[in-house]
Amino acid sequence: MTAKVVGLRVPRLEDRSLLTGRARFVEDIGLPDTLEAAFLRSPHAHAQVRKIDVQAALQVPGVHAVYTMADLRPHLTSDRLVVALPSATIKRSLDRPVLAYDEVCYVGEPIAVVIADDRYIAEDAMALVEVDYDPLPAAVDCRDAVKADAPRAHTNAPDNVVAEFNLKFGDVASAFDGAAAVFKESLRPMRGGSHSMECRGVIANYEVATDQLTVWSSTQTPHSALRLLADLLGRDEGHVRVITPDVGGGFGPKLVFYSEELVTAFAAIALRRPVKWIEDRREHFLSTTQEREQYWDVEIAADNDGRVRGVRGAMVHDHGAYTARGVNVAFEAAQTLTMPYDVPACDLHVRLAVTNKVPVTPVRGAGQPQGVFIMERLLDRVALEMKLDRAEVRARNLIRPEQMPYSKPFKTRGGVPVVIDSGDYPQCQAKALAAASWQDFPQRQAEARAQGRLLGIGIANFVEMTGRGPYEPATVRINTSGKIHVSSSAAAMGQGTKTMLAQIVAEQLGGDMSHIVVTTGDTATSATGFGGFGSRQTVTAGSSAHAAAVKVRDKVLAVAGQLLEVSHQDLEIVGNEIRLKGAAGLKVTFAEVVKASMGTAGFYLPGGLPPGMEATEHVVINDMTYANGTEVATVEVDPDTGAVTILDIVIVHDCGKAINPTIVEGQVIGGVVHGIGNALFEQMLYNDDGQPLTTTLAEYLLPTSTETPRIRVLHHESPTPLNPLGAKGVGEAGVLPTAAAVVSAIENALGQYAVTIRQSPVSPSDIVALIAAARTEPAASAIIDACRPGR
Amino acid sequence: MKPPAFHYFDPTTVAEAIGLLQHNENAKILAGGQSLMPMLNMRFVQPDALIDLNRIKDLSFIRRGTDTFEIGAMTRQRDIEFSPEIRADCPIVIEAIENVGHRQTRNRGTIGGSLCHLDPAAELVTIAGVLDGTVEVTGPEGRRDIHFLAFPAGYMTPAIEMNELVTGIRLPIWSKTHGYAFIECARRHGDFALASVAALIEVDAEGRIARAAVAVGGVASVPLRMSEMEAGLVGQAAGDDLFKKVSRICETIESAADAHVPAGYRRHLAGVLSFRALRLASMRAQKRRAS
Amino acid sequence: MTVTRKIAVTVNGLRREAEVPVRLTLADLLRKKFELTGTHLGCEHGVCGACTVLFDGVSVRACLMLAVQADNHAIETVEGLAAADAPLNDLQQAFSDKHALQCGFCTPGILMTLTEFLRDNPVVSEEDIKIAISGNICRCTGYQPIVEAAMQVVKARQGNPS
Secondary structure, X not given: OOOOOOOOOOOOOOHHHHHOOOOOEHHHOOOOOOEEEEEEEOOOOOEEEEEEEOHHHHOOOOEEEEEOHHHHHHHOOOOEEOXXXXXXXXXXXXXXXXXXXXXXXXXXXXXXXXXXXXXXHHHHHHOOOEEEEEEOOOOOOHHHHOOOOOOOXXXXXXXXXXXXXXXXXXXXXXXXXXXXXXXXXXXXXXXXOOOOOOOOEEEEEEEOOXXXXXXEEOOOOHHHHHHHHHHHHOOOHHHEEEEOOEOOOOOOHHHOOOHHHHHHHHHHHXXXXXXXXXXXXXXXXXXXXXXXXXXXXXXXXXXXOOOEEEEEEEEEEEEEOOOOOOOHHHHHHHHHOOOOEOOOOEEEEEEEEEOOXXXXXXOOOOOHHHHHHHHHHHHHHHHHHOOOOHHHHHHHHEOOHHHOOEEEXXXXXXXXXXXXXXXXXXXXHHHHHHHXXXXXXXXHHHHHHHOOOEEEEEEEEEEEEEOOOOOOOEEEEEOOOOOEEEEEXXXXXXXXXXXXXXXXXXXXXXXOHHHEEEEEOEHHHOOOOOOOOOOOHHHHHHHHHHHHHHHHHHHXXXXXXHHHOOOHHHEEEEOOEEEEOOEXXXXXXXXXXXXXXXXXXXXXXXXXXXXXXXXXXXXXOOOOEEEEEEEEEEEEEOOOOOXXXXXXXXXXXXXXXXXXXXXXXXXXXXXXXXXXXXXXXXXXXXXXXXXXXXXXOOOOOOOOHHHOOOEEEEEOXXXXXXXXXXXXXXXXXXHHHHHXXXXXXXXXXXXXXXXXXXXXXXXXXXXXXXXXXHOOOOHHHHHHHOOOOOO | OOOOOXXXXXXXXXXXXXXXXXXXXXXXXXXXXXXXXXXXXXOOOXXXXXXXXXXXXXXXXXXXXXXXXXXXXXXXXXXXXXOHHHXXXXXXXXXXXXXOOOHHHHHHOEHHHHHHHOOOOOHHHHHHHHOOOEEEEEEOOEEEEEEHHHOEEEOOEEOOOOOOEEEEEEEXXXXXXXXXXXXXXXXXXXXXXXXXXXXEXXXXXXXXXXXXXXXXEOOOOOOEEOHHHHHHHOOOEOOHHHHXXXXXXXXXXXXXXXXXXXXXXXXXXXXXXXXXXHHHHHHHHHHHHHO | OOOEEEEEEEEOOEEEEEEEXXXXXXXXXXXXXXOOOOOOOOOOOOOOOOOEEEEOOEEEXXXXXXXXXXXXXXXXXXXXXXXXXXOOOHHHXXXXXXXXXXXXXXXXXXXXXXXXXXXXXXXXXXXXXXXXXOOOOOOOOOOHHHXXXXXXXXXXXXXXXX
């Protein structure tokens, strides 16, 4: 019998220190004599670097060093950060230089670093570094960049297409030839960022006596950082330790290894002083990876009843200036297109265009929000043109529960077959429709219309690839104090990872969370690990923690049985005690059992079992598990100003077994609000020269409390058979359907104008322009004439 | 993102501040700091000297005269927001100020700072325009008054000398029965307005408009007082047809596009919001007159 | 150039002295000189609200003030809401109860904003709270649980007007 902790809404272990201001984010770590770094960054989108003169900067009092690539090169094993995930589709490597030396390829690319007594002085000196640039034409828009005569984003490249592939299955030609209708769309999700409230940061310390380099980084992938640091600095991994302290949000870009982590570590070794670099928000806009920008030209073929026969077309993906991760964002966007639906044929040609902009890597959703947006826009078009209900079109195409497990005719980028393991998609949609009163909406819409208000409703389905393998280790150990220590290479960045692991372990070991201490994201706890990305840690680290806890539990019971001279089958663990069932007085504590299990010199170990009360597990699960859900959004649009008010969002979500439903809801709601940003606000703008135009939080608009509606999360639980917990990932779920559902709702509200929205985000001025284009009368006068009373 | 080095002065009197202005070239005046401090942190401005007015107690006051409010330049926006007298006699100021930034910025931001920063989308700038405010400026030669409509010399540039200091503003009080409305469109609550319209209306016993003032913010490079619109309103019977007709005057506003918003959109918004503001101000005027 | 000044600031009820560069921000004074690292810097240009502290009892952005401006003034930070070994205060507890924080980076700023707002406005609606925290950006929670936590405090304080 196990305790009942998994599935409960227990309070988070993380909260107290965060609520009292006593948490330790990387910037909060104060080591004596710490120096601070500032990075000089390219002001040009594309330029040759003729000369870098650091002499004036070095003269500033309080400056300890100024490094360029020329200074670093003798101490590094490579000039570049080689991080690309392998893929046969990649035509050439585009690894980031550690510091740019002959060519800069985006505004914000690091060129030099100043190390000074503090950041104020470092910035003073940075302004005195003189760089002689020879500006070059820039490739800015990704669709323009793939044209033959486009400026090259890298001078020596033959073209700007870094990778190219086709996602093809089924008989596309006959799917389209025999279709009752074919609809074509050009759609454009735009570029945005992650904007964790904590920017990136790193502090490095080198101890000469032990030749030990310790790096605290606000990273999602400490083990990857460890390997890159060791490789590039030519050090053995045993002499490098990477620790993730409290991390103020990740959302994707912190999974990437960056130059600043390496350069800061190098400086700490070179200067024999702790060195800290804290990214400021402007640097976050200029140098932390971004996502989402794509152009899709796609067609959908449907039967008379709205059944989809196939999709085909082409997508150009903005890859940014370098390969900081791989082809995964474009790849997953393409695969997501048909994911929830039983679509027999697809032919999608995808090109990854190099541009002179910040490199692109996953941002919460990793291409999947774009795939959902495109498919749901196409399905709306099918419904509109064929005069079918939008939900009904979807219901006719959703994968049915009896088709589970459903094999998609393609493989993940890692070569693992995509097999959707479980779920009831029609029921999720039905639940969402019921909760949002979809059936009654036309009546509510008509009533509102009579009062001069334009309401609209929209829907989107999604499937989220989660739990990317192969494994994430976890160790469970009971100390002689009786405390249970859980450690994992899993990286916590705010998702409640520690609480999740503690709940899973407590389930097996007495059910009392107060006895559990969790360490995450410290490379000293395990030799291997991946970290936090792809909504994977509950599935991978959670499964390992579960398996380790079961092993420790079995041993605890065995040793306790020895000590109490009873059968282990008659024992139960309650709190920190092991008791004889039905005779609570006969018991031993964790502490006693652990001490016994350690053995006594010269004596047999209890039960002949191996010593200690510790287990480490690497549960290997190659198959991904697929979460899913349906979102229905209701909006009001003011056609005179273009203002959109989201009135309601219902999201039905299935992540299998929820370890902590409160945390799951938090993940889903947070994701939805990120999606609201993608639907209405967030757009990273560049001018034609590749100069970024949105480099403050006053220009790049994140949703705030006043733009956020009440979001209703409903759970549907289809436990996955792929792991012992039945859990699927949830971290990115909410963001996937939201832009699609909100844009669908806006279009629905504007039904009388018959506008088609082909982009996300859509701004008030976009909406007014769409309405004006749809109207025959001169726009401004007509709108003033049609003005309704202000709200 | 840390401020550059500068000399720092925190005078306690206006005279001392003006003396410092005379003796320091490339000096910046620090009021509430809600616009200057971000620019300092980003090093967009790099003054040699910073003259901080926050210790000048004499510049923080709200005084009600018989027909004007006089407000000291260093009066915090929050003190205006929570002033019962202003709420009672000049309610359009309250309606506007609730859109100024956020609670934390209003707690620190000052009316003088906002007027001198002179962002054309700033709510208090539009309000000073619609109310025919008078800016009080003090320099080495003493005090002078500038009508607010003459205060902008250009985009975000007040018509004052380098050695002068805005020390206060006088805002005329309209009749007890005036109607008012401040309406703006912003991308998010608290953002600078994409466009804003402030309207004041008095109606006579017959429902005709006796007096009107309309200002448009955020659309042109300076706040606009819509005198042609006002002329078109006075003497006419209040009503939607009239408001629609005069709102079309906004189509002639010269507005510039920026990276975020096309020019025509702001102009369009000015028309839409003018109609709405006039309608609301008129309704309020009639209601107040009736009661 | 006079680069430093001596200042005395009352922080969470304790008078503290420091000699600071005149360009040091109030946020860096708290974080670096006083080692009160609960006040976070999320943007340093006055938009995100993570650095919100109380200055003479009213909420301000600590990134938009200079340390020298705090001379002879009183500052309250998140560390002042509950002592290291004391129970959480009602607002902090409500945040934990309602899962109103995830990564927790924005949380101190929101706690300080609400500390002032709920002190001055004991009877408020959800909409009022949304407006009150509209100057604090949170990327994790979607705000809804924060509003719920604040409403829990409003209701509890009305029930127990101690």
